Amino acid sequence: MEAGNERAKLLRAEIEQLKKDKNAVVMAHYYTRPEIQEVADFIGDSLALARIAADTDADVIVLCGVHFMGETAKILCPDKKVLVPDPNAGCSLADSCDAAEFEKFIREHPGHTVISYVNTTAAVKAVTDIVVTSGNARKIIDSLPADEKIIFGPDHNLGEYINAETGRQMLLWPGACHVHDRFSIEKILEMKKEHPGAKVLVHPESKRHLQIIADKVGSTAALLEYAANDDAREFIVVTESGILFEMQRRCPEKTFLPAPAEDAECQCNECDYMKLNTLEKLRDALRDGEPEIHVDPELAEKALRPIRRMLELS
Ligand code: 13P
Numbered sequence: 001m002e003a004g005n006e007r008a009k010l011l012r013a014e015i016e017q018l019k020k021d022k023n024a025v026v027m028a029h030y031y032t033r034p035e036i037q038e039v040a041d042f043i044g045d046s047l048a049l050a051r052i053a054a055d056t057d058a059d060v061i062v063l064c065g066v067h068f069m070g071e072t073a074k075i076l077c078p079d080k081k082v083l084v085p086d087p088n089a090g091c092s093l094a095d096s097c098d099a100a101e102f103e104k105f106i107r108e109h110p111g112h113t114v115i116s117y118v119n120t121t122a123a124v125k126a127v128t129d130i131v132v133t134s135g136n137a138r139k140i141i142d143s144l145p146a147d148e149k150i151i152f153g154p155d156h157n158l159g160e161y162i163n164a165e166t167g168r169q170m171l172l173w174p175g176a177c178h179v180h181d182r183f184s185i186e187k188i189l190e191m192k193k194e195h196p197g198a199k200v201l202v203h204p205e206s207k208r209h210l211q212i213i214a215d216k217v218g219s220t221a222a223l224l225e226y227a228a229n230d231d232a233r234e235f236i237v238v239t240e241s242g243i244l245f246e247m248q249r250r251c252p253e254k255t256f257l258p259a260p261a262e263d264a265e266c267q268c269n270e271c272d273y274m275k276l277n278t279l280e281k282l283r284d285a286l287r288d289g290e291p292e293i294h295v296d297p298e299l300a301e302k303a304l305r306p307i308r309r310m311l312e313l314s
């Protein structure tokens, strides 16, 4: 334990020095490991990370998150070096939407505005009209005329949520995140019986029946804000359990209970991809300038338009 702490301390010192030497900024999503969130210059949801990337004057951006987040940063900042500490940090939701299949779906339904969640590849963004995140999807869709025909992909649960909230009938792509799609309503209702005063916080990538029993449905940033401002002392958190670190940091006096998955033996639900980001890999990325994210410039130009529209509209 002692040796482990000493090693983490040394790694943190190396990372701080490398950040200065390389004029690098380290950004982390709320789902990453606590030790990564501790060394990050910025922690945020997908929307905040895209905004920060668009504004930074650092030469190097290290995105401790998953591949599509690094890709979004690279598309916004083509002249900067963008690094993702582990090249295998993918996303099951992005993988559930193949660009060629999605394009075929769009061709089969002409006359629709195409809205894609940010958890997509650059190739999917390139055939999209407006990109959204869970933090701004509702606002952006509300800004469109009520009779506008919309294709929404790839997250089916988020699409269902927006359809239910707005009364729209967007055509939905059948994609899902393997973490959010497998929370168990039975186990969560059991937890509610044991903790009757607990509020249920649900990310909209979770299934519709969980959205219905939620006290709050929202992006990671929205759930954090709700937890900080609400009077409840206990919360059941139905999203990736990495967020509990920031919740507990902001509200040390409150109790946050991770919601269990349908098939999990443990009491929490983790994104294996996000957890691939470690202090060692972050140090190596800063030191070696790789793994670097590259996006074909022609594709990047096409993918930039819907991302820019998102930033303008949100
Ligand atoms: P937000 O950070 O936009 O809430 O998204 C959650 C997520 O699944 C990121 O991969």
Ligand code: SF4
Pocket: 031, 066, 090, 091, 092, 093, 094, 119, 177, 178, 179, 180, 240, 271, 272, 273, 274
């Ligand atoms: Fe993708 Fe789900 Fe992991 Fe988010 S939690 S990065 S949507 S696999």
